[in-house]
Amino acid sequence: MADFSGENPEAFRSDVRGWLEANYPAELRSADVRTDPEAIWGGRAFLGSEDPQIVWMRRVAEKGWTAPTWPAAYGGGGLSPDQGRILEQELARGRYRTPLSSFGLWMLGPVLLEYANEAQKLEHLPRIVRGEARWCQGYSEPGAGSDLAGLQTRCEDKGDHWLINGQKVWTSYANKADWCFCLVRTDTTRKHEGISFVLIDMSSPGVETRPIQLISGESPFCETFFTDVKIPKDNLVGQVNGGWQIAKRLLQYERQNISGGFGPGEGAGGSSSDLGVMARNYMGTDETGALSDPDLRGRITRNKMDFDCGYKTINRIAAESKASNGPSAATSIIKYAVASFAQERSELIVEMMGSQGLGWTGDDYAAPEIGAVRGWLRAKANSIEGGSSEVNLNVISKRVLGLPDPQ
Ligand SMILES: Cc1cc2nc3c(=O)[nH]c(=O)nc-3n(C[C@H](O)[C@H](O)[C@H](O)COP(=O)(O)OP(=O)(O)OC[C@H]3O[C@@H](n4cnc5c(N)ncnc54)[C@H](O)[C@@H]3O)c2cc1C
The missing domain is CATH 2.40.110.10 (Butyryl-CoA Dehydrogenase, subunit A, domain 2)
Structure with missing residues (x-):
C-alpha cells in the first residue's frame, strides 16, 4: 500500500496516478458503457448496486477521496489542500469520471464539520463520503x-x-x-x-x-x-x-460550488463544444478564414475571454478558500459573474445556429441543436439558483464593499 502521508508532491502524484489507473473500472473506459444517470448522486437507492459508476464511487470512497480533504476520522481522505489539488488534477488529466457528486459533499458536509456535534459528524459525514445518503x-x-x-x-x-x-x-x-x-x-x-x-x-x-x-x-x-x-x-x-449563521455559511459553499460547476465549456452545446468552432460550422468564414459575422466574432471572443478569466479566478479563489477558513461573501462575486457569462454563452449558441437553434424535438434537428435550446432555457435559472443575481449584488455591496443598507 502506497504511503500518501509524505511531503513530496511528485511522489504523491505518481502514487495517485498509479492508484487511479489500477482502480478505474474497465467498463467505464468503454464509449458505449451504460450507467444509470442518477448513480453519480449516490443514495440509498444504489446500496448494493453493481452499476459501474457506483463500483467506481465505492473504490474512491474507500480511500476517502470522494471528500479528499475531510478528516479521516469522518471517512474523508485526510489530504492537505495541495494533495487534494493534485488528486483533482490527476482525475482531470486521466479523464476519469467524477466518482460522486452530491449536495452532501458540496454544501452540508462542510457546515457539519464547522457546526455539528461529534455524534452528528460521526453519523452523517461517513455516509456522505460513501455516497450512501442523498x-x-x-x-x-x-x-x-x-x-x-x-x-x-x-x-x-x-x-x-x-x-x-x-x-x-x-x-x-x-x-x-x-x-x-x-x-x-x-x-x-x-x-x-x-x-x-x-x-x-x-x-x-x-x-x-x-x-x-x-x-x-x-x-x-x-x-x-x-x-x-x-x-x-x-x-x-x-x-x-x-440556524441563520449556519444557513448563510452553507450558501457560501453553495455559491462557490455552483460557480465551479460552470467549466469553460459549460452551458448549452455540451461541455466539449468550442464556440469558435461551432460558429464556423454554422456561419462560415470570410476569405481570411475569420468568422464571417464580425459582430458575433467580437461577442464570442469576449465571452471566451470572460469565461477563461472567470474560470481561472474561481480556481484561485477555491484554492485560497480550501487553504484558509473556507469561502467568504466574495463567492457572491463569482456566482454573479459566472451566471451572466453562462447565460450569454447559451444565447450566443442558439443565435449562431439560426433557425436550427429553434428546435425542440423531431428529425429536422440534430441532438446537439435540441440540447442547445434546452440548455438556453435551463441557463435562465443560472441567475436565480443559489440566490438571485440581484441578491448577490446586495451581498457584494453590503458584505464585501461595506456599503450601507438602502434606506
Ligand atoms: C434551478 C434551481 C434550483 C433550486 N434549488 C433549490 C433547492 O434545492 N432548495 C431550495 O431551497 N431552493 C432552491 N431554489 C430556489 C432559489 O434559491 C430561489 O428561487 C431564489 O432564492 C429566489 O427566490 P424566489 O424564487 O422566491 O424569488 P423572489 O425572492 O420572489 O425574487 C423575485 C425577483 O425579485 C428580486 N429581488 C427579491 N428581493 C430583492 C432585493 N432585496 N433586492 C433586489 N432584488 C430583489 C430577485 O432577484 C428576483 O429577480 C432553486 C432555484 C432554481 C432556479
Whole structure:
C-alpha cells in the first residue's frame, strides 16, 4: 500500500496516478458503457448496486477521496489542500469520471464539520463520503426565497422530539433524496434569530414531495410538504435559534460550488463544444478564414475571454478558500459573474445556429441543436439558483464593499 502521508508532491502524484489507473473500472473506459444517470448522486437507492459508476464511487470512497480533504476520522481522505489539488488534477488529466457528486459533499458536509456535534459528524459525514445518503436542500418557501429569513415552516419542541409543519419549494431532487437539511422556525417572535437548522429523514411519515415541471421539459425540483413530521431532538445542528449563521455559511459553499460547476465549456452545446468552432460550422468564414459575422466574432471572443478569466479566478479563489477558513461573501462575486457569462454563452449558441437553434424535438434537428435550446432555457435559472443575481449584488455591496443598507 502506497504511503500518501509524505511531503513530496511528485511522489504523491505518481502514487495517485498509479492508484487511479489500477482502480478505474474497465467498463467505464468503454464509449458505449451504460450507467444509470442518477448513480453519480449516490443514495440509498444504489446500496448494493453493481452499476459501474457506483463500483467506481465505492473504490474512491474507500480511500476517502470522494471528500479528499475531510478528516479521516469522518471517512474523508485526510489530504492537505495541495494533495487534494493534485488528486483533482490527476482525475482531470486521466479523464476519469467524477466518482460522486452530491449536495452532501458540496454544501452540508462542510457546515457539519464547522457546526455539528461529534455524534452528528460521526453519523452523517461517513455516509456522505460513501455516497450512501442523498441530501436535498430545504431552504426556499412559497413566501421566502430572496427574503429567506421570512421562512415559516414551524418546528415545535415536543419534549422528546421536534414536530415539523410547513412547505418548502424548488427543493432540487427532493423526490430522490434520502435526507433534507432544512431551515425551520423555532421562534415566531424573532426573524433571523428564530431560525434553526435541522436534518430530516425523507422517509419519515408526513413528508410528501411533488415534482415541478420546468420550461426545459425537465422536473429537477419539487414542492415538499411536512405535515406533523416527528424528528429526533438530536437532529438539530448547532444551537436552537442559531440556524441563520449556519444557513448563510452553507450558501457560501453553495455559491462557490455552483460557480465551479460552470467549466469553460459549460452551458448549452455540451461541455466539449468550442464556440469558435461551432460558429464556423454554422456561419462560415470570410476569405481570411475569420468568422464571417464580425459582430458575433467580437461577442464570442469576449465571452471566451470572460469565461477563461472567470474560470481561472474561481480556481484561485477555491484554492485560497480550501487553504484558509473556507469561502467568504466574495463567492457572491463569482456566482454573479459566472451566471451572466453562462447565460450569454447559451444565447450566443442558439443565435449562431439560426433557425436550427429553434428546435425542440423531431428529425429536422440534430441532438446537439435540441440540447442547445434546452440548455438556453435551463441557463435562465443560472441567475436565480443559489440566490438571485440581484441578491448577490446586495451581498457584494453590503458584505464585501461595506456599503450601507438602502434606506
Ligand atoms: C434551478 C434551481 C434550483 C433550486 N434549488 C433549490 C433547492 O434545492 N432548495 C431550495 O431551497 N431552493 C432552491 N431554489 C430556489 C432559489 O434559491 C430561489 O428561487 C431564489 O432564492 C429566489 O427566490 P424566489 O424564487 O422566491 O424569488 P423572489 O425572492 O420572489 O425574487 C423575485 C425577483 O425579485 C428580486 N429581488 C427579491 N428581493 C430583492 C432585493 N432585496 N433586492 C433586489 N432584488 C430583489 C430577485 O432577484 C428576483 O429577480 C432553486 C432555484 C432554481 C432556479
